[in-house]
Amino acid sequence: MGRSPCCAKEGLNKGAWTAQEDQILRDYIKLHGEGKWRDIPRRSGLKRCGKSCRLRWLNYLRPDIKRGNFSTDEEDLIIRLHNLLGNRWSLIAGRLPGRTDNEVKNYWNTRISKKKSMIKPAQPSDHHHEVRAPPESDDHDGKSGDIAASAADNNSLDSSMTHFNVQGQGVDYFDFTKLNDFDISTLGDVMELGDDHATTYNSWCSPIFDGPMLDDWITEYHVQASDFRFWASL
């Protein structure tokens, strides 16, 4: 079936928004709230398609938007989140208060990706910090003999590290089953990775503590030690 266009194109303005248009949109949303984007042009008199109104509001007019340069902390966060999530800009932006997905995406495309391309790839020996894609699920089933695990034995993050030799690639993971006293609540609001990679804190952290879920967890979520250190430090 053909998809209907988001709006009739005739008679609509395109390109940069004027201050007057911004004000109309601001006033409208102040009065009626966000949502029903398709109705906005008709009800507000704006000659813009609903999609354009939504974009303008979310990326520019929203009162909580932080403008200006990204701090080094923000940049570091973006790099780490991008390592973990890939080009899922809305998820990344969700971890940066006041930043929009568009802004993060632009920042990545214009600066960070360039910076990264100039840095030589990490050596295999410094695997705690190297940027590396997670092992493919097909590579191991979490129970196979490929995985030789050895875990230390007390409560600290370091001692709960488990080293796996997956397909000959040494990778460190955290074993939550070794973390008796760790304040897992610090993770509560950072683990909303969404969709097929992970769900919320409640739905996947809890089962980990109910039993030895590490193998499945690694297979499904691929959270490496370096990434977990990062999450835990937030």
Add this chain to the structure above:
DNA sequence: AAGACTAGCAACCGCGGGCCC
């Protein structure tokens, strides 16, 4: 001073998913 080039950013576009009928 002016034209060419570049970087950064705002906005557009097409697609997919969720929801409702």
Add this chain to the structure above:
DNA sequence: CGGGCCCGCGGTTGCTAGTCT
């Protein structure tokens, strides 16, 4: 169950300001 609508996402485009020659 399938079609249509709406929303949100990510890739891409194009404008503009700044820099270079």
